[in-house]
Amino acid sequence: MRKLTGYAGLVVGVLAVVMSVYHVYARLTVYAPDQHALLFITLGFSLVLSFLLWPLHKDATPDRVPWEDLALAGLSLFCVGYMFVNYEYVVNRFPTADALSPMDMVVGCMGILLVLEATRRTIGAALPIVAVTFLAYGLAGHWFGGFLHHRGLTLEITVDQSWFTTEGVFGPPMTVAGTYVILFIIFGTFLEKSGAGAFFMNFANAIAGGARGGPGKVAVVSSSMFGTISGSAVANVMVDGWLTIPMMKKTGFKPEAAAAIEAVASTGGQIMPPIMGAAAFVMAEFLGASYTSVMIAAAIPALFYYGALFAAIHFNAVRSGLKGLPKEELPILGQIMIKQAHLFMPVVVLLALLLQGFTPTYAAIMATVALVAISWLRPKTGMGPRACLDALREGAINTIPVAMACAAAGIVIGIVLQTGLALRFTAFLIDFTYGQLLLALMITMVAGIILGMGMPTTPAYIMQAALLVPAIIKLGVEPMAAHMFAFYFSCLSAVTPPVALAVYAAASIGGANLWGAGVQAMKFAAAGFIVPFFFVYNPALLFSGSWYEILSAVATGMVGVVALAAGLEGYFLRNAAWFERLLFLAAAFLLIDPDGITDIIGGGVLAVGLLSQKLRNGAPVTDSARA
Structure with a gap:
């Protein structure tokens, strides 16, 4: 990502702050535009900032925006602006029934290409390649045989479905990104700017640092607390790992074990209530359920995941004869609680509002407001105007990769729906597995891990929700359990070799062997691979019963x-x-x-x-x- 300064940096900063402020405003006032307009605005900001901040390739000039990226940002504004200029026509027409005009076709094709390129820049090439493959499948379905066969979509219907309907780019995934995800990312950014990350680390050190294998247990406590805010395994490793991994190595943990502990602890943040990864919000949308119900269902499996990790660290440390940190290096719990415990109160506010039935958007905004106010209980943590502006700017920028992933995933969902692939694939999977649920679950597990290797958790989960989850549900699994199963394995790909991004990040910090760290990570994360099978067969593990x-x-x-x-x-x-x-x-x-x-x-x-x-x-x- 570019590090822009001067006039360019100011422009990008203003755009990002305006993006955050607008999305907060849109959830607080009855005068905000409707859902269509909100999604157009979300995509417009995301596309423009993608081309201004993410270069065409890694070797591009890091502190300058070339003219071609300015042109792409301008084309993005044109495509989104066209949707506003023709707003009544776009919203009220009958999709795929009313013919598209030549200009509609130009704007639609251009918009799809811009989304794919912005997605490639922000999260990599895997998801755009999948989206292009599905677009080609939609156009060439009559050439396929078996369950893949369909009569084929025209280019006009493909563009219409992907760009001008609410089942493509502007479909449910993008709705979640523009409605929920950005507000929770903003909250997490405010929490980080307030110094909560340092509080989590000090708190973890105070309660676990002196125990056997203390630094490893500190990584579990701090990473689970911070990971539930960041929602990204790799980001969590890069924030916490620079402190926890050297600390673990200092007390005798092997580099591979230290890297694995941090990677597994960070990955669990996406499955840890109250704030899980963006995919959890998409799951609630697919289920037609409240986010609170998803959060409650995830609590016991998360407890098992971290309980197994904590126990594994303890046994590993005792077997190796490791000690904890010296007493003189440990912070004093009482002093930490007096000086910094107030920083945890916004999370309590958020959880309380969610459990009382308030909407996630309202809970996120009120928790952010509470955080700014509570931060002033101690002058050193007080968030002034500059810190708030920085948090708003970074919150918007951190949202962009999620928004682009959701937009590109929406293209795939649109093609799946338009071609009827979901129904045919469900029937095929049931026939292929002879109706055996365990075999269908194994296929879903492997698919989730493979998809998660090449793309973030959210689009990996969305692919499974569109193609595999309906088959599992048809085999008798409760919808919550089926979706949670797919969600888990989309997350665990971050610690599953050969492409385990969280392990790679941790190994680079700890100087560990990649394969050794990967194998150790799978052992530490074993509960995450096993528990989903049990909650499918017995939903009591999802608070059902x-x-x-x-x-x-x-x-x-x-x-x-x-x-x-x-x-x-x-x-x-x-x-x-x-x-x-x-x-x-x-x-x-x-x-x-x-x-x-x-x-x-x-x-x-x-x-x-x-x-x-x-x-x-x-x-x-x-x-x-x-x-």
Whole structure:
């Protein structure tokens, strides 16, 4: 991304601030334009800023906007301006029934190409390539056989569906970006500017830094807290990793383990309520449910994910004889809470408003306002006009990659709907798997990981929601569980080799071997790969059921993820023999499954493994022996 200064930097800064302020204004006043106009404005700002800030290629001049990018920004304004000039015509016409004029065709084709190029610049080439492939499929469907066959779309219908309807570029994904995502990103930026990131780190150090493997546990606490605000695994690694990874290495963690811990902890931020990744808002849109219901459903799986990671770090540290940070290097919890605890209050405000039934947009805005006011409880954290303007500017800029990903994904969704591919693919997948749910889930898992390797979580999830999730639902899975399953594996691609972007980022900081860090990351993230299968078969893990079912699922599941960590790390009370590791792993699978019979069997298997550890080679291991 370009680092513009002078007049160009001022212009871009003003545009970004205006973009943020407008979206806040649009949610607070009854005089704001309707939904169509909001999306036109969101795309207009995003396209213009994409071409002004992201260069054509990496070797371009970093501090100057060339004339061709200015021309593309101008064409973006022309295409969006055309939608406003002909607003009544665009909004009231019958899509794909009323013929497009020659100028409509020019604007539509130009707009689609601009969206694809802006997406390529901001998030890479993978999603634009997928979008172009689907556009070609729409035009050439009559050449395909089997479930891929359709009568073929004309160029006019393809352009109409992709640009002039509410099921293409301006479809549900873009609606989520322009309505919800930008406001939560702005809130997260304000939180970061207020110094909350430093508070999260100090708080984590104070409560966990002195324990065995303390720096690793600090990474879990701080990254889960910051990751739920940032919504990006890689961004979280780059913010927290510079502090946590060297700290872990200093106390004896191997570089690969340190990088894996930070990558897995950062990735979990997207599945951690109250503020999850942008895909969670898209999920709520697809489900026709409130974001609060999605947030509540995600709570138990997130608890298992981080519980397993925390236990794995502990076992890894004890097995390796690692210590925590020296007491003199630890911040004092009481002093931190006195000086900085107020910075956590806006998150509490946000969560309280969501749970009370307020809309996510209102909750995000009110939490941001509360943050600015609360920051002045301590002069050192008070956010003045300059800090607020910087937060508004960065919030808009951080929204652009998400908005462009949603716009390009909308093109894919439009083609899928227009060609009827979703229905045919659902029927094909059910026939291909012979109606076997487990096989369909395995295919969805692999697809989510592969898609997530080349694109951000949001478009990767959207692809699955369009093609794979309907088949899972038709096989009897509850919609929330089906969508959450796809969402999980879109996130976990960030720590799954061979293309594990969060691991790459962490390994570059820690000087770790990429494959070694990747394999270790998969071990640390094991609960994330296993738990989704269990909540598909038993929705109690998604807060669906009686309180007894939910509480028992949480209690036995937490024991199960600890057993899982012990089996993978090869340590519980002492170094585990191979048969003890198998017992722990078997117990983990049985206990995570929220069923009474499997819980009883799993508890017995775990007891056998622990008894074996206590009896093997004499008396139980003492603390000194563990070290």
